[in-house]
Amino acid sequence: MTDLLLDWIKKLLQTSSYLYPALLKGLFKRPMISREKQSGVSRKEQLFSSFFNQNYQAALLLAFRFMKDEMMAKDMVQEVFLSLWEKREDLIFSDGLRPYLFVAVKNRCLNELYLNYKNIPVSQLKESTVDVVDEIPEEDERLIRLAGQISKLPPRCREVFDLVIFKGMKYQEAADALQISLNTVKTQMRIAYDMLRNIF
Amino acid sequence: MEENESQNKEIQGFLTEHAAELRVLSGNGAEGAWRRMRLGMYRSRYRLWASVLQYAAIVVLAFILGVVVTRYAGKDVSPVQFATVSVPDGQMGNVVLPDGTEVFLNSGSSLRYPARFEGDRRDVYFSGEAYFQVKSDEAHPFFVHLDDYVVQVTGTSFNICSYPGLPVETALVEGKVSILDHREKKVAELKTNQLFRYDPGNREMKIHPVNTDVYTMWKDGKLFFDNESLGHIAEKLERWYHVKIEFTDDRIREKRLTGTILKSKPLDQILKILTLKESLSYRIQLKPEECDLVTFSFNP
Numbered sequence: 001m002t003d004l005l006l007d008w009i010k011k012l013l014q015t016s017s018y019l020y021p022a023l024l025k026g027l028f029k030r031p032m033i034s035r036e037k038q039s040g041v042s043r044k045e046q047l048f049s050s051f052f053n054q055n056y057q058a059a060l061l062l063a064f065r066f067m068k069d070e071m072m073a074k075d076m077v078q079e080v081f082l083s084l085w086e087k088r089e090d091l092i093f094s095d096g097l098r099p100y101l102f103v104a105v106k107n108r109c110l111n112e113l114y115l116n117y118k119n120i121p122v123s124q125l126k127e128s129t130v131d132v133v134d135e136i137p138e139e140d141e142r143l144i145r146l147a148g149q150i151s152k153l154p155p156r157c158r159e160v161f162d163l164v165i166f167k168g169m170k171y172q173e174a175a176d177a178l179q180i181s182l183n184t185v186k187t188q189m190r191i192a193y194d195m196l197r198n199i200f
Numbered sequence: 201m202e203e204n205e206s207q208n209k210e211i212q213g214f215l216t217e218h219a220a221e222l223r224v225l226s227g228n229g230a231e232g233a234w235r236r237m238r239l240g241m242y243r244s245r246y247r248l249w250a251s252v253l254q255y256a257a258i259v260v261l262a263f264i265l266g267v268v269v270t271r272y273a274g275k276d277v278s279p280v281q282f283a284t285v286s287v288p289d290g291q292m293g294n295v296v297l298p299d300g301t302e303v304f305l306n307s308g309s310s311l312r313y314p315a316r317f318e319g320d321r322r323d324v325y326f327s328g329e330a331y332f333q334v335k336s337d338e339a340h341p342f343f344v345h346l347d348d349y350v351v352q353v354t355g356t357s358f359n360i361c362s363y364p365g366l367p368v369e370t371a372l373v374e375g376k377v378s379i380l381d382h383r384e385k386k387v388a389e390l391k392t393n394q395l396f397r398y399d400p401g402n403r404e405m406k407i408h409p410v411n412t413d414v415y416t417m418w419k420d421g422k423l424f425f426d427n428e429s430l431g432h433i434a435e436k437l438e439r440w441y442h443v444k445i446e447f448t449d450d451r452i453r454e455k456r457l458t459g460t461i462l463k464s465k466p467l468d469q470i471l472k473i474l475t476l477k478e479s480l481s482y483r484i485q486l487k488p489e490e491c492d493l494v495t496f497s498f499n500p
Contacts, residue, residue, distance in 0.1 A: 004269075004270035004273065005266065005267070005270050008262075008263075008266035008267075008269075008270065009266075011266075012259065012262055012263065012266070045241075049234065052230065052233075052234055052237060053230045053231075053234060056230040056233050056234070057225055057228075057229075057230060060224065060225065060228060060233075061221060061224075061225060064220075064221060064224050065221075070223075070224045070227070070228075073224065074228060074233075077233075078233070078236065078237065078240065081237055082237070082240050082241070085237075085240075085241050143218060143221055143222060143225060144225060146215075146222060146225075146226075147222050147225030147226040148225075148226075148229075150222060150226040151226045151227075151229055165212070165215045165216060165219055165222070166219050166222075166223045168216065168219070189208075190204075190208070193204070193207075193208045193211050193212070194204075196211060196215075197204075197207065197211065200207075200210075200211065200214075
């Protein structure tokens with residue numbers, strides 16, 4: 001019986017011998033207990049946070065143009081930002097990182113599309129000719145600002161707005177759907193336009 | 201106001217054109233996304249710890265599994281089946297046991313043994329007469345359980361004669377055996393060419409040196425008796441020829457004879473030889489449904 005036990009121990013040591021280097025590599029590459037401050041947020045995280053907030057929507061827009069799907073676009077962007085965070089030792093989270101961000105998003109999207117579809121639809125390939133520039137194109141900025149305003153629309157107004165713009169309903173259809181008068185719909189839309197006007 | 205109206209139309213147009221993108225953007229603000237991002241960030245920090253723990257857990261589990269497997273390896277959970285070989289009167293048989301032990305059985309014997317020898321011993325249950333050639337295995341002693349006692353061996357050749365009512369005899373041809381009582385306490389030890397004889401009637405035990413050929417000759421089809429009572433011989437004949445033997449006078453039973461007969465010879469030839477020597481006569485009554493009856497009587 002002890003022979004069998006010894007055999008087992010030998011086998012374990014053998015398998016752990018190639019686990020071991022992986023463990024060591026991981027252990028030395030990253031500190032297990034973070035050197036970051038326990039209370040409050042570290043400098044790095046703060047910078048990352050700003051970088052994220054400033055560029056998230058632009059990245060999402062780009063990803064959406066590739067993936068044509070909201071969920072997938074969100075996943076792609078999340079993954080890219082996460083990978084940036086994991087490389088934080090080697091990166092500086094400032095405006096200068098933006099082009100890198102967009103290239104990363106584009107590449108990840110193309111990768112994903114290629115893996116799933118083998119042939120990328122031409123319409124999606126078109127986006128690959130988009131030049132990655134330091135600044136976000138003005139039109140996109142406008143879109144982002146508009147979106148921001150839209151999310152700030154009062155609830156009633158937002159309801160109507162969603163049906164009319166996003167669902168493409170006619171005023172009357174929207175009125176019927178929400179069980180309100182046509183006039184209410186018109187009024188709400190006017191409020192919406194007023195709030196969005198100055199962005200144009 | 202009118203300006204607004206026309207402008208509204210433009211706005212509406214633009215909005216509708218980019219509806220999909222606007223919808224996605226307005227539904228996914230940076231704040232909500234950041235909260236989700238934070239979770240992902242922290243998760244990656246502990247990912248290393250988690251993988252270390254995973255490895256540790258795997259190692260521990262593998263170790264436990266290993267211990268369990270080695271403890272139960274080779275142990276069959278199913279209950280062992282026993283087989284019984286019975287040799288009727290008038291025949292001989294032989295059997296090879298799961299460990300390679302050979303047993304030659306004389307008429308009127310039965311041997312009960314397991315389909316598989318488990319654990320650190322080998323046990324069989326026997327009555328009758330048999331010649332055992334036990335496969336040598338020091339680690340697994342062989343036990344023959346008889347009605348009256350137990351014979352323990354490691355790897356030897358010996359003969360056991362244990363018919364009900366008769367003295368139980370164990371003759372050792374080669375090797376070493378121990379005689380144990382029912383509680384498996386050692387009672388005697390036999391050396392080569394020794395016979396152990398136990399008389400259940402008076403509970404007497406004896407060991408003598410013998411010529412073991414005498415006791416194993418039945419294997420070769422010879423019946424040997426050395427100053428044995430006709431009664432005893434008759435019992436052996438009964439078993440071998442599947443007959444019933446009776447005596448008109450008990451004195452006949454007590455007559456002592458010495459000799460060897462070949463079992464292959466027909467019964468009446470043997471009876472002739474026996475009676476000639478002792479001036480006896482015999483009579484055979486054929487009984488179709490049962491054993492034939494042989495009756496010995498004094499010569500008139």
